[in-house]
Amino acid sequence: MIAQSTSAPAVQPAFDGLRAAFLRDGGLTLDQRRGALKALRRSLIDHADAYVAAIDADFRGRSRHETLLTEVVVVLSAIDDTLPRLKRWAAAKKIRLGFPFWPAAGEIRPQPRGVAGIVAPSNYPLQLTLMPLIGALSAGCRTLIKPSELTPRTADLIASHLGKTFDPSVVAVVTGDAEVARAVTELPLDLLLFTGSSRVGAVVAQAAARQMTPVILELGGKSPVVIDRSADLDMAAQSIMAGKLINAGQTCVAPDYVLVPRESKDALIAALRRAAASLYPQPENGDYSAIGSDRALSRQHDLEKNQRVISLFDLAVAAPRHTPKVIDAPSPDSAVMQEEIFGPLLPVIAYDDIEEATATIRGLPSALVIYWFGGVNDRLDALISRTQSGAVSINETVLYAGISALPFGGIGPSGWGRYHGKAGFDSFSHERVLFRQPRWNIAKMMRPPFGTHADGILKLLLRNK
Structure with missing residues (x-):
């Protein structure tokens, strides 16, 4: 029972x-x-x-x-x-x-x-x-x-x-x-x-x-993707879409927004559309999951209102599923950038250098994980040293959260422990501590009344090394 x-x-x-x-x-x-x-x-x-x-x-x-x-x-x-x-x-x-x-x-x-x-x-x-x-x-x-x-x-x-x-x-x-x-x-x-x-x-x-x-x-939290200039955009797009669209984005470690070099933004959006189409060529066949409740579905519609949206599917899907979309350059103070999205919407934002990218991450709600696509280089080191998150995943999304050997958790507002x-x-x-003291021990010599033994031990403890 x-x-x-x-x-x-x-x-x-x-x-x-x-x-x-x-x-x-x-x-x-x-x-x-x-x-x-x-x-x-x-x-x-x-x-x-x-x-x-x-x-x-x-x-x-x-x-x-x-x-x-x-x-x-x-x-x-x-x-x-x-x-x-x-x-x-x-x-x-x-x-x-x-x-x-x-x-x-x-x-x-x-x-x-x-x-x-x-x-x-x-x-x-x-x-x-x-x-x-x-x-x-x-x-x-x-x-x-x-x-x-x-x-x-x-x-x-x-x-x-x-x-x-x-x-x-x-x-x-x-x-x-x-x-x-x-x-x-x-x-x-x-x-x-x-x-x-x-x-x-x-x-x-x-x-x-x-x-x-x-x-x-x-x-959870707002987990960013940072695309480096060294990244393979098609490879990155495949991983981003796989991580974003599993469970229709209702994943605490889903990519929440993408920071991409300004000159690569249009190419990345095109690659994201190709990746979504290859992963879900028939999104109504059951592979693409629904949003869990009418309230959550309505929230996705509210988040995309008054935004520049680009559909990632050629055809819209019917409720309770929600058509995944790129949100092009939303305002930092908009709801879609201030709240965890928890759905298939993906803001894409251009940046000029790693300092701007890290400043954007620091200015937004806490990240559970930061995703990096590109080489292991000084810019990645700068990202790691200037930001906080529970984890950093390089050239992959979401997968690390299912690996039992890796500790899982956030930092600050994204979680404790x-x-x-x-x-x-x-x-x-x-972790219970056990301490065992035998009958004969040096510590007895450090009890009052103090004498020459205590002076000798103190001399040893106070010496320069």
């Missing part, structure tokens, strides 16, 4: 069950962690087709291939990356202590933080639920999960799937509206991971702070 609800009161019993289990039995042992991850892997494969159907229904049209690749395969790959490394990650680490602490010994022992919470979003409703869960289980945490209410069929399937896979003392799922999510964020959790908008993330951080709950916030792979294990673990 699992804790399902359409109201907030069911949250507390689910949490209480997890907390009682942690107080009684502690976190999961290494063998239990391995078993949990293997069970999750097997059950996810068994439920893959059901997730394809549920996500397709929730989105009103979601590519089967996109769901399998971005929601299922990414999670399976993360489990496969974790399992053979977990024993090493969980091993205690000896710390050598020098003079004057010798012969004392130090050790760092990773332990489960306790009861973790995961509040997941709707754009990748399965992946962004299970990827954090992999980190929590690998660290041995017991976990409370709140899937997004905006994808209700998927949320119900997650609840059913995980309820069949795990005992509720290990993983509990609560479903319901925003009030249920709020109730989760107000619990005295040992760690909370929230994925969503910066606006809601600020509210979550405030709620967690009242309980002194540490948080990982994955908040990291997960995926070892970073996820570390975030859901507490």
Whole structure:
């Protein structure tokens, strides 16, 4: 059984069950962690087709291939990356202590933080639920999960799937509206991971702070593409369009706008149109996904109003899909440049030198990732040193976010904390310090009443080296 609800009161019993289990039995042992991850892997494969159907229904049209690749395969790959490394990650680490602490010994022992919470979003409703869960289980945490209410069929399937896979003392799922999510964020959790908008993330951080709950916030942002003069425009356009149009742009690491040398802007736009046509020669055949809600679709129309737009498809697509478009040189203070787009609109802006490009990035909302197309050169070094982002990806978009071995997370308004792979294990673990002092030790000589031994040790400590 699992804790399902359409109201907030069911949250507390689910949490209480997890907390009682942690107080009684502690976190999961290494063998239990391995078993949990293997069970999750097997059950996810068994439920893959059901997730394809549920996500397709929730989105009103979601590519089967996109769901399998971005929601299922990414999670399976993360489990496969974790399992053979977990024993090493969980091993205690000896710390050598020098003079004057010798012969004392130090050790760092990773332990489960306790009861973790995961509040997941709707754009990748399965992946962004299970990827954090992999980190929590690998660290041995017991976990409370709140899937997004905006994808209700998927949320119900997650609840059913995980309820069949795990005992509720290990993983509990609560479903319901925003009030249920709020109730989760107000619990005295040992760690909370929230994925969503910066606006809601600020509210979550405030709620967690009242309980002194540490948080990982994955908040997205405006991720720029910088085209260098050394770039192959056709190669860049293919990667940009692949990253922008997967899930119809509803991806936190999707390219949000493009900075291109002024003399190459027209050629790049032409290359973007060719790339879009080659990727989606028949966009109504199911490969090109829909926008997840009428509200989100209406927002895309609002963002492109009064802008110079260039369609990336020869023919417009029907709602709830949205025709992808280039927005030519929008004003920096326009909504499309001040908000994360989260859809298939792509502003293209000309620049004259790398100083102008970096100044543009610094003047806009925080970037989760910066994409660079071109050679590894002094201009790339300038970009990296003069800007901030969670990651920099060179000559590729989006792909890095699905690689479990690479830590994932933002900086500043684009997020706090990291997960995926070892970073996820570390975030859901507490590095507990053990210090051992033998009966005979130098430290005793530094206690009062002070004498010649203390003077000699101080002389050694204060010497110039």
